Amino acid sequence: AQSVTQLDSHVSVSEGTPVLLRCNYSSSYSPSLFWYVQHPNKGLQLLLKYTSAATLVKGINGFEAEFKKSETSFHLTKPSAHMSDAAEYFCVVSDTGNNRKLIWGLGTSLAVNP
């Protein structure tokens, strides 16, 4: 069965310091992987996606993630945090089988301190 584990429920960083949000997945198929962001009282927005092309994926707002099959990980990073990055981040896996359902992690709440 497919699953996603976000290793940290809360992450707090200072503005200007690097961001690392960790995600491990389990999948029986060749997975597609996504990171979505949700700002307070807002909908969900796609940050980036991995679909079996380059393993280092660049997304919006300076975020990127690296697909590591050997570690079954898809960690999200950003070199320098901005106050506007404070939000909830979700790691998601979608398999090509099983009607392409999305399997969601429980989310990581990112706080950015001035």
Added chain:
Amino acid sequence: NAGVTQTPKFQVLKTGQSMTLQCAQDMNHEYMSWYRQDPGMGLRLIHYSVGAGITDQGEVPNGYNVSRSTTEDFPLRLLSAAPSQTSVYFCASSYQGQGRTEAFFGQGTRLTVV
């Protein structure tokens, strides 16, 4: 393009009342789904549809009905609302066929059942 449109944005119901949450997309996506989001639980799939006339249950279908008479619309019905259905509901659509699913989300409906 409007993308995915959900109505209403906010709703308060009394226990036992019924209502329909509307969802429409203008991207000609075949795959549509409904999620509920509760604190600490991420997004959970309620029902989904892989095309007009085809629906199936997700992770938490009890208390909800759906239908898909057209490609564009995918309403979610609560037949007899319960306080446990207090949640934020998101509708999503995605393109089926590429096998690499990116979901587009509506802005959400915040439902309170008293």
